[in-house]
Amino acid sequence: MMKKYSAVVIGGGSAGLAAGITLKENGIEDVLVIEKDDMVGGILNQCIHNGFGLHTFKEQMSGPAYAERFKVRAEEVGLNIKLKTMVTHIHEDRTIEYVNPQEGYVTIQADAIILAVGCYERNRGALAIPGQRPAGVYTAGQAQRYLNIDGYQVGSRVFILGSGDIGLIMARRMMLEGAKVYGVAEIMPYSNGLPRNIKQCLEDYDIPLYLSHTVTNIYGKDRLERIEVSKVDEKLRPIKGTEMYFDVDTLLLSVGLIPENHLGDEAGIAMDPRIKGPSVDENYMCSIEGFFACGNGLHVHDLVDYVTLQAQRAAMGAVHYLKNGKPQEKECRVMPGKGVLYTVPNRIHPHNIDKTVEFFFRINEPVDEAVITVRCGERVLRQVKKKYLVPSVMERMMFTAKQLADIDGDITFEMEAVSHDE
Amino acid sequence: MYDIVIVGAGIIGTLMARELSRYRLKTALIDKESDVANETSMANSAIVHTGYDPEDGTLKALLNVKGAEMYPQLCRELGCRIKQTGAYIAACGEEEEAHLEILADRAERRGIEYAWLSNEEAHIQEPNLSDHVTKVLDFPTTCVIYPWEVAIAAAETAVKNGTELYLNHACTGIDRTETGYVVHTKDRDFDTKMIINCAGIFADELYAMVGTPDFEIRPRKGEYYVLDNTVHFVKHIVFPVPSAKGKGVLAVPTVYGNTLIGPNSDFSDPEITTTAEGLAYVRENITKTLKNIPLNMSIRTFAGLRPSGSRGDFIIEEAKDAPGFINIAGIESPGLASAPAIVEYAIDNLIRPRTALEINEDAVMTRERPVVMSELSEEERTEMIRKDPRYANIVCRCEQISEGEVVDCINRPCGARTVKGVKKRVRPGMGRCQGGFCEPKVLAILSRELGIPMTEVVLDAPDSHILIRENR
Numbered sequence A: 001m002m003k004k005y006s007a008v009v010i011g012g013g014s015a016g017l018a019a020g021i022t023l024k025e026n027g028i029e030d031v032l033v034i035e036k037d038d039m040v041g042g043i044l045n046q047c048i049h050n051g052f053g054l055h056t057f058k059e060q061m062s063g064p065a066y067a068e069r070f071k072v073r074a075e076e077v078g079l080n081i082k083l084k085t086m087v088t089h090i091h092e093d094r095t096i097e098y099v100n101p102q103e104g105y106v107t108i109q110a111d112a113i114i115l116a117v118g119c120y121e122r123n124r125g126a127l128a129i130p131g132q133r134p135a136g137v138y139t140a141g142q143a144q145r146y147l148n149i150d151g152y153q154v155g156s157r158v159f160i161l162g163s164g165d166i167g168l169i170m171a172r173r174m175m176l177e178g179a180k181v182y183g184v185a186e187i188m189p190y191s192n193g194l195p196r197n198i199k200q201c202l203e204d205y206d207i208p209l210y211l212s213h214t215v216t217n218i219y220g221k222d223r224l225e226r227i228e229v230s231k232v233d234e235k236l237r238p239i240k241g242t243e244m245y246f247d248v249d250t251l252l253l254s255v256g257l258i259p260e261n262h263l264g265d266e267a268g269i270a271m272d273p274r275i276k277g278p279s280v281d282e283n284y285m286c287s288i289e290g291f292f293a294c295g296n297g298l299h300v301h302d303l304v305d306y307v308t309l310q311a312q313r314a315a316m317g318a319v320h321y322l323k324n325g326k327p328q329e330k331e332c333r334v335m336p337g338k339g340v341l342y343t344v345p346n347r348i349h350p351h352n353i354d355k356t357v358e359f360f361f362r363i364n365e366p367v368d369e370a371v372i373t374v375r376c377g378e379r380v381l382r383q384v385k386k387k388y389l390v391p392s393v394m395e396r397m398m399f400t401a402k403q404l405a406d407i408d409g410d411i412t413f414e415m416e417a418v419s420h421d422e
Numbered sequence B: 001m002y003d004i005v006i007v008g009a010g011i012i013g014t015l016m017a018r019e020l021s022r023y024r025l026k027t028a029l030i031d032k033e034s035d036v037a038n039e040t041s042m043a044n045s046a047i048v049h050t051g052y053d054p055e056d057g058t059l060k061a062l063l064n065v066k067g068a069e070m071y072p073q074l075c076r077e078l079g080c081r082i083k084q085t086g087a088y089i090a091a092c093g094e095e096e097e098a099h100l101e102i103l104a105d106r107a108e109r110r111g112i113e114y115a116w117l118s119n120e121e122a123h124i125q126e127p128n129l130s131d132h133v134t135k136v137l138d139f140p141t142t143c144v145i146y147p148w149e150v151a152i153a154a155a156e157t158a159v160k161n162g163t164e165l166y167l168n169h170a171c172t173g174i175d176r177t178e179t180g181y182v183v184h185t186k187d188r189d190f191d192t193k194m195i196i197n198c199a200g201i202f203a204d205e206l207y208a209m210v211g212t213p214d215f216e217i218r219p220r221k222g223e224y225y226v227l228d229n230t231v232h233f234v235k236h237i238v239f240p241v242p243s244a245k246g247k248g249v250l251a252v253p254t255v256y257g258n259t260l261i262g263p264n265s266d267f268s269d270p271e272i273t274t275t276a277e278g279l280a281y282v283r284e285n286i287t288k289t290l291k292n293i294p295l296n297m298s299i300r301t302f303a304g305l306r307p308s309g310s311r312g313d314f315i316i317e318e319a320k321d322a323p324g325f326i327n328i329a330g331i332e333s334p335g336l337a338s339a340p341a342i343v344e345y346a347i348d349n350l351i352r353p354r355t356a357l358e359i360n361e362d363a364v365m366t367r368e369r370p371v372v373m374s375e376l377s378e379e380e381r382t383e384m385i386r387k388d389p390r391y392a393n394i395v396c397r398c399e400q401i402s403e404g405e406v407v408d409c410i411n412r413p414c415g416a417r418t419v420k421g422v423k424k425r426v427r428p429g430m431g432r433c434q435g436g437f438c439e440p441k442v443l444a445i446l447s448r449e450l451g452i453p454m455t456e457v458v459l460d461a462p463d464s465h466i467l468i469r470e471n472r
């Protein structure tokens, strides 16, 4: 007989743990969390730097310390976690196939499934950087794992491509380990990292940040010997004659994270191409009934606090669904307009909103001051002025159920920069 | 004293070693690389062409048709994947349609199956065919293989039958002796009666160590994109109409579901490197026959060098100024497709007349396919895990490969010694994360199974270290 669960959470990172705990706290008894690694915590385990939990716990802690709080809570609520267990397939009928050395291949049935599968790093292959194929080119997260979990140094003369947060944190980490970091190249005219990381990880260590630059060639037959870095034009094309060379043995790539959407995709769950993760509604429910998504497997987060928050909301969404079934009314789309990259959720059922719904969104370029307008057709639902917006920082906006009760069409989020020229 | 030393363990050298391991011979197979099939046989279009393309009267024509016929049986014997995808040659306009007639005529005379498809029929089969395509010639028996899988399986078979395999052994010089030759490498010398030169793009250099080459190898680069295996772009191989510049830029659905888009053709830069220009050429020219090209789903790019010989045709002959030194050179496309026939031809015409070939009764010419969990039924998988629970420990989440499979590929004859070696054999790192998740795990397994520290595990060549020192 196929074993049945009310709710199964796939992934035991910060999102999965928070979701599992919330389910238990809200009266769902038979919850199962499935994690492929031999410990829970996910990516937090390799983030030994401080900078987690400022919002949730009002204190600065390391990634493992943040995870520990949730581990303790998971034990208190008696959360059932299967470690070293890989989910291989999920299906529209909410069956889940997993495999582990104790049980072999097993299929189970769930009433609700929460996807909390995390993300993977964009790599050299996807970027198609020309040149040779030596050892010494790593994604930043991979190097971070070698350093912080396995305890090995990957190189001594380092360059970093991409100014994502992991790259910035690794720049400092490598310096502290005695390596020399020659610079960080960023193809965009602005950094994709959090401002605090630029300050604390680059400026404090005199590491140059080359904006509008990219790596255009890689040299070395066995181990990396040298890289070529070029300036790029407005269309991001390398400019001939601007080449610089760095004799490094290590290139770290911090060029973006992509939600691990393969399981969901295979099951037929609709993806939002802007976030590369599932399209979700106000309850974080995916296009297929009974599936929910959160964490980096939904859209990539820079702050773990928001991961926790959204995971809790996804879990509440699942609780709501287990009690009430799926919303019957027609949904309204929530769309990024001018200046906005994406919104989560990207669709809502206005009358299914419990008390409030919070929208998370990112803008597409840094601005000193801007007006954010949320509208439904011609009608302006809200207009606010904001200062110092950057794409790397996620913006949030809360609406009450009442404010959205009478909308009758798609909602758009727009950003207009305020110019102070005259 | 060896009877035969084979220099070069690409598809030609490994199939040669396997075929010779049928006989009572003392054979060494040597390669400068850390693994077999690490050069041209690692980076190509992987197509078993049927043999309609080479011109009449060439060895290419003779051996391609023959080789293609031999592949299904060969792959069965070696437990290798082969997939019959068929190949569409897509013509745009009347001039190109006229050229298709020439190919059809050759196919007719060579006994190769073919079919004509109208524009409409072809577009139904392949919705991503460009609107410029007017007519298609289909070669339905065209197959794709995994070239290095075949080479590895052949080497494994040869090694089990007694062939000695020496990797990381570059031949640095050859001297003549009274009985034959001595092949020098940094670590040891090989006294041998005969040498078979299967050195790919270096075949002329190797020949120059004993004689005066009467041919030249001019490496010709080809670059590709690899698409994620979740993309189903084409079902058939799609070619443009061949021109003087070669077979053009194609789309190839590979055995394991990834699609290759490429290659270009470039003599100017004989290095195994990808270039911005080469890839731009591929991007531009693929649009000749196809549309909606999902290059945003590319997970990797790579380059290979064709060992183009100055004579145009394959060169399979004994060196005129070096008896017992056999050149198998200029093996460019359709070299892969022709490989088994090239080996048979060389043995029958060049080796047999010089050496008595006595059958080795103990030789086993077949190899059972290693366990691939994703190919097994539920019962078979359960049975495997019962015997060895490591087959339930998944180390690669893109391709869902278990620890058991990785361990097995290291511990077989001709087993993996490097991270790339594991990747070639069981595919962790071939998926969209390109090893971001699984590389640390593969590294740890290699370290454990080979009994070497983590810092000694290499990506590929002996100096390609991944970790430089322990931190704690």
Ligand SMILES: Cc1cc2nc3c(=O)[nH]c(=O)nc-3n(C[C@H](O)[C@H](O)[C@H](O)COP(=O)(O)OP(=O)(O)OC[C@H]3O[C@@H](n4cnc5c(N)ncnc54)[C@H](O)[C@@H]3O)c2cc1C
Residues within 6 Å of the ligand: A010, A011, A012, A013, A014, A015, A016, A034, A035, A036, A037, A040, A041, A042, A043, A044, A047, A050, A051, A052, A053, A085, A086, A087, A088, A116, A117, A118, A119, A141, A144, A165, A166, A260, A263, A294, A295, A296, A297, A300, A301, A302, A303, A304, A305, A307, B397
């Ligand atoms: C390197 C890095 C540095 C960061 N630094 C900070 C910081 O300084 N401050 C801050 O607040 N935030 C930081 N963040 C952001 C935040 O910590 C993460 O985004 C958050 O921890 C992600 O949690 P998650 O659960 O979504 O994903 P993950 O932690 O990746 O968890 C996903 C889990 O799912 C498991 N899994 C995946 N697929 C399967 C499957 N098929 N079967 C079973 N299990 C599976 C994985 O093994 C993993 O454990 C950082 C993030 C990264 C990546």
Ligand SMILES: Cc1cc2nc3c(=O)[nH]c(=O)nc-3n(C[C@H](O)[C@H](O)[C@H](O)COP(=O)(O)OP(=O)(O)OC[C@H]3O[C@@H](n4cnc5c(N)ncnc54)[C@H](O)[C@@H]3O)c2cc1C
Residues within 6 Å of the ligand: B007, B008, B009, B010, B011, B012, B013, B030, B031, B032, B033, B036, B037, B038, B039, B040, B041, B042, B043, B044, B045, B046, B047, B048, B049, B169, B170, B171, B172, B198, B199, B200, B201, B202, B203, B206, B220, B221, B222, B223, B263, B304, B305, B306, B307, B331, B332, B333, B334, B335, B336, B337, B338
């Ligand atoms: C872009 C491209 C696309 C192609 N597409 C196809 C196709 O679709 N179908 C097809 O049939 N063919 C194709 N080919 C051709 C096919 O790949 C080759 O014909 C075939 O791989 C050649 O095999 P090989 O064993 O001769 O050479 P290789 O695989 O290059 O083997 C030669 C070996 O010799 C070793 N070596 C060289 N010098 C020394 C030395 N001094 N000491 C020790 N070892 C040495 C090298 O390390 C190497 O391993 C393509 C080729 C390219 C480049």
